[in-house]
């Protein structure tokens with residue numbers, strides 16, 4: 001991103017800014033006038049009961065679909081309505097609540113796809129026109145992919161088919177693939193879904209390490225304790241609208257948040 005591409009006039013420390021974002025699906029108003037600011041280098045928790053609009057928020061940020069109205073700025077640049085591949089190229093990558101891995105590919109190849117997604121044109125050109133350089137480049141990618149797998153603790157599964165991995169490991173694989181693009185902002189959607197206590201603790205430690213490496217994170221999780229421990233700031237939404245924001249403990253105990261959660265099972 002060019003340094004002079006800042007279009008918001010906002011705080012240079014804010015990596016992401018949503019301004020009055022709305023998303024409607026026919027009669028369903030899934031996100032309502034949502035303002036959200038994520039500060040560079042932080043973990044920003046996003047909580048809310050089922051159906052409150054958390055994943056839809058990720059979808060509009062990552063370009064799965066555009067917001068109905070409102071604006072989204074990333075690193076000061078207006079990214080509203082850009083296609084998903086362009087947003088990924090600019091430095092936002094994500095994982096999904098239900099892991100999306102390429103089941104009939106090896107775990108290692110899944111991560112390598114992350115690199116290709118980032119350097120698509122360049123890589124295709126190299127492989128077509130300079131096969132020797134390509135094999136060198138592929139070796140380097142392979143090494144980096146192995147490092148990424150080691151980082152999430154999956155190096156020993158590198159040669160297995162992705163579909164043979166346990167559910168928790170598929171979540172870890174998604175994270176390795178997302179990190180392979182070298183994102184500035186990582187969107188984690190329920191990364192501990194379906195995990196036991198030990199696996200969740202491992203994931204929590206991983207979130208800390210990713211943050212320490214300088215990557216900003218937005219974390220969606222039903223596990224409010226995980227969000228409270230991992231986040232610098234938490235935003236709570238209900239029926240698509242913000243109901244509280246601030247330090248994790250404050251938000252967790254906010255009357256509107258308590259009510260929103262008690263009102264659900």
Ligand SMILES: Nc1ncnc2c1ncn2[C@@H]1O[C@H](COP(=O)(O)OP(=O)(O)OP(=O)(O)O)[C@@H](O)[C@H]1O
Pocket residue numbers: 025028030048049050051052053054055056057097
């Ligand atoms: N593609 C879509 N088409 C129509 N309605 C949708 C679509 N995606 C989400 N919705 C609706 O938008 C609302 C918000 O859904 P969303 O998945 O964002 O909530 P959530 O907070 O992520 O829920 P959960 O915690 O259960 O994952 C819901 O009413 C949902 O049915």
